[in-house]
Amino acid sequence: MFARRPTLLYPKQAPCLSRKVFNLSKAIKSLESKGSSSSAQTYTIIKKFNHPQPLIYELVSRVDLYHEFIPYCTSSFITERSPITNEPTIAGLRVGFQAFDEEFSCDLQCERPKLVIAKSITHSLFQVLETEWEIKAVDKNQSVATLNLKYEFKSQLYNKVSSLFAKKVASLMTKAFEKRAFEVSRDVNEMDKYTTFIEK
Numbered sequence: 001m002f003a004r005r006p007t008l009l010y011p012k013q014a015p016c017l018s019r020k021v022f023n024l025s026k027a028i029k030s031l032e033s034k035g036s037s038s039s040a041q042t043y044t045i046i047k048k049f050n051h052p053q054p055l056i057y058e059l060v061s062r063v064d065l066y067h068e069f070i071p072y073c074t075s076s077f078i079t080e081r082s083p084i085t086n087e088p089t090i091a092g093l094r095v096g097f098q099a100f101d102e103e104f105s106c107d108l109q110c111e112r113p114k115l116v117i118a119k120s121i122t123h124s125l126f127q128v129l130e131t132e133w134e135i136k137a138v139d140k141n142q143s144v145a146t147l148n149l150k151y152e153f154k155s156q157l158y159n160k161v162s163s164l165f166a167k168k169v170a171s172l173m174t175k176a177f178e179k180r181a182f183e184v185s186r187d188v189n190e191m192d193k194y195t196t197f198i199e200k
Helices: 024-033 053-061 063-068 156-164 166-186
Strands: 041-049 073-081 088-097 100-111 115-122 126-137 143-153
Touching (some): 041 156, 053 126, 053 143, 053 166, 143 156, 156 166
Antiparallel strands (some): 041 143, 088 100, 126 143
């Protein structure tokens, strides 16, 4: 009889896990194949807040306090107010992230407590940069805010890749306002910053 060969046992191999790597060059080529346009791009996000309309309006219009809660905002300011309504008419902020450092000044159009429109007037990156917040009351304690973002970079490269992150930026902003509203509504010290404008 023939001797039976011993069975060779090999250790089980772990399943191969593939990691998806963002390929910027590939993304740009994909966008180029779809054609490019120099016109401004727009994006809209709608957010429901469990907070009253006057509070959300105040958080949006008080640009000078953005540096306290907006990600990557290192400073913010209001330089002019309407002599009639005392609403801000010119404001700005500085954004810093790694090697990026840019300051924006904007013309503001504020209609209490429902509308804040900002149009950038001093910038080096954009041809067009506009935001529009429309805030509507759902009831006494809830509101819905619609953020309309319109932008066009001076760099065509930035224009081609901006669609990859515009949604994330808008979502990041609305989440920052949601968190701020929660903090202000529960902290007397934070609320005091807005008591000049918000009726208790």
